[in-house]
Structures are given as structure tokens and as C-alpha cells.
């Protein structure tokens with residue numbers, strides 16, 4: 001049942017292989033590609049095996065020359081997702097938890113769901129024979145970069161949480177998720193919660209007192225605050241209080257695709273002013289189209305507003321969306337960015353250089 005649902009929701013415009021120009025292939029082979037959001041931990045696949053559904057697994061990351069994939073824990077998701085209005089009463093993740101045999105602790109509370117997904121990622125790394133590493137600290141990052149420079153054909157993950165309802169209402173649980181290895185978290189996902197408003201919530205308010213405490217604790221632990229899915233008021237509040245770089249891990253820009261989920265020019269500039277990055281999404285409501293050229297167009301717009309140092313990739317692979325290619329086809333985006341006339345150095349920044357710089361700035365020493 002889960003496999004069928006994943007196949008129906010996480011579609012790919014074109015299956016591999018992905019032919020591109022010789023120039024794009026050569027450029028892409030030398031890039032350090034990083035993607036700031038995928039929901040691949042949700043579907044229960046063994047990510048060591050290459051699948052014929054969904055977008056991400058270790059073989060496809062390596063084939064796509066992806067050096068870093070942020071893997072998100074989504075702990076609660078309303079039925080019939082609506083871009084404008086959702087309440088928190090329904091929950092599709094419980095159906096996955098039951099179908100996939102997650103531990104009973106995950107049936108009623110959300111924190112155990114996040115911890116279960118972190119444990120699955122740890123097990124993936126342990127079983128991968130060095131092909132997949134989880135980055136938790138600046139030390140891990142430097143060691144991985146040195147190792148991958150010598151031995152290409154490996155990849156890495158960074159753990160994030162999509163929606164702070166995963167803390168089960170208690171900001172002190174930031175310490176628990178930080179200890180479990182999570183290094184990025186968004187205040188909200190599809191509904192307003194105890195920490196902040198969602199772009200898709202009923203009230204769409206700002207950060208609550210608990211939300212402010214959470215942001216302070218996250219910054220103290222070297223966790224990156226992610227405003228993807230946040231309401232405009234919550235983004236304003238985060239930007240006003242952030243002392244560290246802020247990201248929007250997977251988003252679009254209203255200048256290209258004008259909807260409540262996407263960032264205004266003011267928010268693009270505000271995120272850039274913190275030293276953060278904006279990950280441009282690959283699905284139609286984010287980028288305004290269904291091909292690599294549409295993603296490249298949104299990237300170009302974001303570069304024009306936020307500056308080339310502040311734009312990154314935020315595919316939303318495996319996030320119940322359709323994307324033009326899977327993780328093995330990211331060279332298609334390199335090709336589309338070349339077509340827009342961007343310089344190769346700038347393409348290298350956007351495709352991953354900016355994300356690696358951010359992690360080197362923000363991660364704890366470890």
C-alpha cells in the first residue's frame with residue numbers, strides 16, 4: 001500500500017537516463033551538489049537499494065553526483081493537503097507508521113516519530129559500507145569533504161525536521177532532537193502549531209512564546225532555523241530575532257509563482273541579510289513549471305533579488321510532489337542553468353557551494 005501511494009504521489013516527469021550537453025556533463029562532474037530538502041525517510045524504502053519509484057536513494061544520489069542530501073523527518077501531515085487552509089485534526093503519517101510497522105511509541109506522539117526516522121538514517125549509514133555518512137558537526141563536514149575529494153562516489157546526509165510539532169509542544173525537546181543529530185528544523189509545516197503559524201494554516205500567526213524559546217535553543221545548539229512552510233508573520237518574527245543564518249529549505253519565489261507558499265522579495269532579501277540561503281523547489285507550485293528550465297528561471301529570479309551567494313537547491317524530492325527528474329538527473333538542472341547564461345562559478349555556488357559554506361558557518365564544532 002505504501003509503495004503504491006509513493007508511486008502515485010512522488011512522480012518524475014522523465015525517467016533516467018538524462019541526456020545533457022557535454023559542457024553540462026563536464027561541469028556537473030566537478031560540482032559539490034547539495035539539496036536542502038527531501039522526504040525520503042518517510043516511505044520505508046531501504047535507501048541503500050536503487051528503487052524504480054520515488055526520487056532519492058543512495059545509488060541515485062551517487063549517480064547524480066549529489067554530495068549532500070538533507071533528509072527531513074515529517075511527523076504529521078493533514079489529509080487532503082490544501083495550500084491555503086489546513087487544521088491539525090487529521091494525520092496521514094499515522095497511516096504510514098502503522099503500515100510500515102513503526103514502534104508503538106510513534107502511534108500517539110510525534111517526537112518518537114522523528115527519533116525513529118533519525119534511527120533509520122543512522123542504520124542506513126551504518127550499513128552503507130562508507131557510501132553514506134551523516135553530517136552532524138563541522139568536524140564531520142571537514143572529514144567528509146577531505147574523504148570525498150580523494151574517493152568520489154560517496155554521499156552524505158544531514159537530518160532536518162519539517163514542523164516543530166515534532167517537539168510534542170515542549171521547546172526543551174530541542175535538546176532531544178539535537179542530541180539525535182537533527183541540525184535543521186522549521187517551526188511549522190502544513191498547519192499552525194504551538195510554536196508558529198503555517199503559510200497553510202487557519203490563523204497564519206507569528207512565533208509564539210514557545211516558538212521564540214525554541215529558536216533560541218536551536219541557535220545555541222547549532223541547529224539551522226528553516227522558514228519553509230512558515231506563515232509570513234512567522235518568517236517576519238524569525239528574521240527579527242535570528243542571530244544566526246536562516247534558510248528556506250524548499251520554496252518558490254512569488255516573483256515567478258505567486259502563491260501563499262512562496263517567498264516575497266522582502267523575505268528573500270531578509271534571509272540573505274542573515275547570511276542564509278533559499279533552496280528553490282523543483283515542483284510546479286514552487287517553480288511555476290514542470291521542467292528544468294522552470295527551476296532555472298526561479299533560481300535566476302532569486303539570484304537577482306537575494307544575490308548569488310544566497311540561492312541553493314530545495315528539491316522536495318519524495319515529498320509527495322512531481323519533479324522533472326529524480327536525484328540521478330540533477331545534471332539536467334546544471335544544463336538548464338548554463339542555458340540561462342549564468343557563469344560556471346555561480347552555478348557551482350547555487351548547486352551546492354552556498355549550502356556547504358552555510359554548514360561550515362553554522363554547524364556545531366562537534
Ligand SMILES: [Zn+2]
Pocket residue numbers: 162228229250316319
Ligand atoms: Zn515541505
